[in-house]
Amino acid sequence: MDMNQCGPLIEATGLRRVYEGGFEAVRGITFSVDRGEVFALLGTNGAGKTSTVELLEGLAPPSGGHVRVLGHDPHRERAAVRPRIGVMLQEGGFPSELTVAETARMWAACTSGARPVEEALELVGLRRRSGVRIKQLSGGEKRRLDLALALLGRPEVLFLDEPTTGLDAEGRQDTWRVVRDLCATGTTVLLTTHYLQEAESLADRLAILHEGRIAVCGTPAEVTAAQPSRISFELPEGYFLGDLPPLADLGVTAHETEGRTVRMRTGDLQHTATGLLLWAQRARVELRRLDIRSASLEEAFLRIAQEAAAGAGDTSGSARTVNDGPARGDAHHGTEAAA
Missing domain, CATH: 3.30.70.980 (YebC, transcriptional regulation domain)
Incomplete structure (x- = not known):
């Protein structure tokens, strides 16, 4: 891990994504994320969260603007970026007949500098289930395995897409603990979630997207206090x-x-x-x-969405920061159903 790298680990400037047919899912957004931050992207379905994260992960080139992850273009310089990031998708699509340990070993064989499989499974509470076949896991256990695989490469930047979907309250708290521990060692996390409590608990800063634009960006306390x-x-x-x-x-x-x-x-x-x-x-x-x-993040989210809808004529696309400071962001693993 290059702890000496200066500046934000994730930078998006005027980022745009236009799909075939002319649909503009991401409309010129700008933000950045520093080392060790947890940055949450929030928004209703279709707000552009997944489209944004896919650009950050290098899965597609931007239609306009620029993106840098760890100082590189994640699409054009994928070979330099991919070994240093971890990605947790909404669904892993694991072979159902393999065991947990076999799946992790298969993934580790394709990962540069992979940590021991047993260590990764221990981090997410699955070591005792290592001999269980994938088809016998609960939905929550499969999410834990998704996270374990994303952590195998000791990522500097981790993308998490709806990481606690299907988890019970205890599993959600365990996942939050893992994320906090990772950030304490310098890992940067970009998180998408529909659980506003999750964003409020984990995120150092967050951005609320609406129709491909950032409606507001700031700490959870700043976003809430502004309402x-x-x-x-x-x-x-x-x-x-x-x-x-x-x-x-x-x-x-x-x-x-x-x-x-x-x-x-x-x-x-x-x-x-x-x-x-x-x-x-x-x-x-x-x-x-x-x-x-006081206003809750949920109330702030709903009010901002309503205000953004009413003011949809503003096409600037750059983040409005609550405290008038520079927008910052972080990245983690993940893609979500197309936004």
């Missing part, structure tokens, strides 16, 4: 909305009422909640069914 928080409660008997302090003074950006229930949105949750509770204390009233919560 309004919510407060809801029931008005006390005898009180009306106008009896509250001026909503603008409370920092409320939007509100709605339904009967006696008030729902507010705010960009400064602490200020709004404090003002509301101090008013209730002074008025000596109880705010029943009080619910105060």
Whole structure:
């Protein structure tokens, strides 16, 4: 592993991918990923995640723009890139009659500098199942084997495509632990996932794609914080909305009422909640069914998707970073059903 390489390990600049017939799946996106980062690509089906990852993996040349992985063009210089990356596909397509160990040994024979098969299987919790035939594995165990094979070559850059699909809660946590341990030793991971909790737990930064463009890029906390928080409660008997302090003074950006229930949105949750509770204390009233919560990544994802759809006229394609800093990204293994 070349730990002395300077600069991002993954760079995409104005990246485009146009399929036969003129469909533009990736529309000029720009991001980069540093060593040891976990970078998550999120988006609804058809957003362009798989098309982007395939370009990063070198499976196809870009229709426009540039991509560099480990300092090389991953398509034109595939021989220089392939031994240094690991790829975990959505489905491995393993021979059903081979055992776990036989499959891993076959894969290791085609891998430069492969780690011992037993070590790879131990990393993903499959060593005790090494003698079991592929057809007898559960769906979750097959995903673990996919990951083991992606790790055989001790990759510097790992592409993970929906890595925990089919895993139970324990298996998902185990996979997260493996990813964190790899990153601690300098491995860079690019992850696609539909599990927003997974992105929130693992990713140092993430990008949300919509119709081939990056709608927003930043840390999970930055992406979430950029969305309004919510407060809801029931008005006390005898009180009306106008009896509250001026909503603008409370920092409320939007509100709605339904009967006696008030729902507010705010960009400064602490200020709004404090003002509301101090008013209730002074008025000596109880705010029943009080619910105060920050925006979740799921709420941020849905809101950003809606906003991106409404503003589809913007064709710049470059990432809008939440903190106005440079967009960075990382790569891992994986391809997904065509986006």
